[in-house]
Amino acid sequence: MRPSPEAGGGRLTFPPDQTRRFLPSVDRLEAAMHAARNAFERGNADGALGQLAVALKLKPQYDAAWILRGRILRKTGDREGALDSFAQALKANGESKEGWMGLASVLHDLGRTQEEAEAYDRMLALDPRSVEAWIDKGAVLHELKDYRGAIACNEKALSLRPESAAAWNNKGAALLRLGDAPGAARCFDEALHFDPDFFDAMANRMYLYEQQGRHGEAVLWADRALRIREAAWLWYAKGLAHLGLLESTLAVRSFERALTIDPNLAEAKAALGRAREMREKVDFYRGVYECFGTHLVGDPGCAECEIRPRCQEVTP
Amino acid sequence: MSLPSFAEVEHAEWPALKQMCESLGLNPKGRSAVVRMRVLDHVRRHIRAEPWRAKREHIAALLTRLGFPEVSQAVWESTIQLDAPAPWLGLGQAQLAGGSVVEATRSFDRAARMGDxxxxxxxxxxxxxxxxxxxxxxxxxxxxxxxxxxxxxxxxxxxxxxxxxxxxxxxxxxxxxxxxxxxxxxxxxxxxxxxxxxxxxxxxxxxxxxxxxxEPTDVESRINRGAALVLAGRTQEAIAAFREALKIDPHRAEALNDLGVVQLQVGQAKGAAGNIRRAAKLADSPRIMLNLASVGGSDRRRRAPKRTTRKKAESVRTEAEVATKPSPTTKPRKRRSRKTSPAETSKPSEPSPP
Structure with a gap:
């Protein structure tokens, strides 16, 4: 934008400070935003924040700049700063979906779940077809122990996107909390059908089997999940399943691995002691049979199994 | 070594499954479901996902929707097989879109005979x-x-x-x-x-x-109920119905317009004009504009509006019925004076003749 010519052909000029404040060059503003995005993508958070300061000086009510600032600050760990940035973005543009999603994510980081749920409500009022917002709201309600509400949110998400593995998994997790194990199993099946490498669904499935005392299946799914990502709690759960199958050595190894990842995991320490005691009395060896403990009468693979008697012994 | 397809693995019998394991260098021991899962995992990790390409039937279906029914018919015809009803359905849709009703009927008949x-x-x-x-x-x-x-x-x-x-x-x-x-x-x-x-x-x-x-929050039902009440001659109840609808959604142009029309019938010209003006601001509908034109002269000439808005497909045709004469026995209800914005009070230009 240029100053308009003064009557008589002369140019109307403003003092330099006012020119910068009231007559921002659109080119300069966009250049600063572009430079900020580039710097952020390269991992230069300070550089990006510097460019954003320039952009926000040119246009203080620029929601996109505030949103980008919020993202950068969130990534650098300055949650309060990020929260303030997203709030400024929403002050500039109360209908910014990105602004509401960003605000909700920071509130989640800060553990302010009730406010996070409200942010999703506002977001969904603006865009009732946002699958991400429905899934995230369901996750918040799950954290708030409103499992029925969480199921409703995930069902809404599934009505909009039936192939959403996350929504299936979250619905299954909520059903599991409500004690509907068959319903939960169906949901985890669907989640793994749409995303066979979905870590959360594998872990949930393992918990479900462990809850049902089906240690063989629990080990199977724990192994699959551990191939994707290692976690102390997962190794611990796998160790417990090995204990159930009377595989003391494998249980000991699992607990040891859990303690290597997280030396403060007290449950693993206690369980390791139990496993060592058990090894003195009994220790089954599965060899190449990863399906140990899941014997199925009439299955051709089970009919050929070399450790069938032992497997039958530990299969519920 | 070429990988088996997912379908082959899913449907493979036990000996074939073991053979697959051996050829792929996988452990063939264990429960069949677990072995099958092992093979499927291997295939999934090693298969290269082919980029999606539109097949002829996809192109044909898109052509119909994009408004090229003749070209679509030609493409559908090239996909026809002896035992598949789907291309006949697609062809029928394209023919229908092209206006060939008889041909479309024949195509659908064929698909029906094939069991669809x-x-x-x-x-x-x-x-x-x-x-x-x-x-x-x-x-x-x-x-x-x-x-x-x-x-x-x-x-x-x-x-x-x-x-x-x-x-x-x-x-x-x-x-x-x-x-x-x-x-x-x-x-x-x-x-x-x-x-x-x-x-x-x-x-x-x-x-x-x-x-x-x-469904107490269903505004459409409330608006249609209001229209039905107007047609049944229960105008006061109709006004109440429209007001209830507006309580739920104050920005529904149809409800504002219809309320205005009924108010005009009962002689509440001022309120009617305000509501129709508000409706006109919310929706750019020729019917509302015509009503607005009529209301513009109503201060001076008190004329019933000609049309009401029609909502979507399932809305009610009320234009003819609502244009009935205002009931002379109904007294206009007194309303408190209300400040209105200059835009609402400004008089429109001379109304066009109905």
């Missing part, structure tokens, strides 16, 4: 497009004999009944469907609307009242 029951519904659609509503209804009925309770077929049947002028029968279908499928909203409203179209405003009021009881 959906073709009957497509055929019903063609018959309706040709104005043969009774035959269309019969086609829906024959579909419903094998697919009892199919919602799509029931909705089509009711729609055709309504279009054929059998509004009461249509309403009956909607009511029975609503009773059996309580989880689906809007069926009672559709029934009430059908009754309204059939010229049964009192019955429509009853069904729409029921619809509102089931």
């Amino acid at each position: 029951a959906d073709a009957l519904l497509h055929r019903a659609g063609v018959l309706a497009a040709a104005g043969e509503y009774e035959r269309a209804v019969r086609a829906c009925e024959s579909y419903l004999t094998t697919h009892a309770g199919d919602l799509r077929a029931l909705a089509m049947q009711a729609e055709f009944l309504a279009r054929a002028g059998f509004g009461e029968e249509a309403a009956r279908v909607f009511r029975s469907t609503a009773e059996s499928r309580r989880e689906i909203p809007g069926l009672l409203r559709a029934g009430g609307t059908a009754l309204l179209r059939a010229g049964r405003p009192e019955a429509a009021v009853n069904m729409l009242t029921e619809a509102i009881r089931v």
Whole structure:
């Protein structure tokens, strides 16, 4: 934008400070935003924040700049700063979906779940077809122990996107909390059908089997999940399943691995002691049979199994 | 070594599965389901996902939707196989879009003979497009004999009944469907609307009242109920109904406009003008603009508006009925004076003749 010519052909000029404040060059503003995005993508958070300061000086009510600032600050760990940035973005543009999603994510980081749920409500009022917002709201309600509400949110998400593995998994997790194990199993099946490498669904499935005392299946799914990502709690759960199958050595190894990842995991320490005691009395060896403990009468693979008697012994 | 397809692995018998394991260098021992999962995991990790490319049938379907039915017909014809009904359905749709109703009927008949029951519904659609509503209804009925309770077929049947002028029968279908499928909203409203179209405003009021009881926040039902009340001559109740609708959604142009029209009927010219002006600001509808033009002169000439808005497809045709003369016995209700924005109070230009 240029100053308009003064009557008589002369140019109307403003003092330099006012020119910068009231007559921002659109080119300069966009250049600063572009430079900020580039710097952020390269991992230069300070550089990006510097460019954003320039952009926000040119246009203080620029929601996109505030949103980008919020993202950068969130990534650098300055949650309060990020929260303030997203709030400024929403002050500039109360209908910014990105602004509401960003605000909700920071509130989640800060553990302010009730406010996070409200942010999703506002977001969904603006865009009732946002699958991400429905899934995230369901996750918040799950954290708030409103499992029925969480199921409703995930069902809404599934009505909009039936192939959403996350929504299936979250619905299954909520059903599991409500004690509907068959319903939960169906949901985890669907989640793994749409995303066979979905870590959360594998872990949930393992918990479900462990809850049902089906240690063989629990080990199977724990192994699959551990191939994707290692976690102390997962190794611990796998160790417990090995204990159930009377595989003391494998249980000991699992607990040891859990303690290597997280030396403060007290449950693993206690369980390791139990496993060592058990090894003195009994220790089954599965060899190449990863399906140990899941014997199925009439299955051709089970009919050929070399450790069938032992497997039958530990299969519920 | 070429990888087996997912389908091959899914359906492989135990010996074949073991053979796959051996050829892929995988452990063949264990329960068959676990071995199958192992092979599937291997295939999934090693298979290269092929980029999606539109096949001829995809292109043909898109061409129909993009408005090139002739080209689409040619592409559909190239996909026809002896035993597949789907291309015939696609061809029929393209022919229908191109205006070849007879050809479309033949294509759907072929698909139906090949065992595709959906073709009957497509055929019903063609018959309706040709104005043969009774035959269309019969086609829906024959579909419903094998697919009892199919919602799509029931909705089509009711729609055709309504279009054929059998509004009461249509309403009956909607009511029975609503009773059996309580989880689906809007069926009672559709029934009430059908009754309204059939010229049964009192019955429509009853069904729409029921619809509102089931879904109290359904603004459409409330607006249609208001329209039904107008047609039944219960203008004061109609005003209340429109006001209730506006309480739920104050920015519904149809409700504002209809309220304005009824207010004009009962002699509340000032309130009517305000509501119609507000409606005109919210929706750029020629009907509202015409009403606005009429209201613009109403301060001086008190003339009933000509048209009301029509909402979407299932809205009620009230333009003819609502343009009835204002009741001379009804006294205008007094309203408190209200400050209005300059835009609302500014007089429009000279109204065009109705």
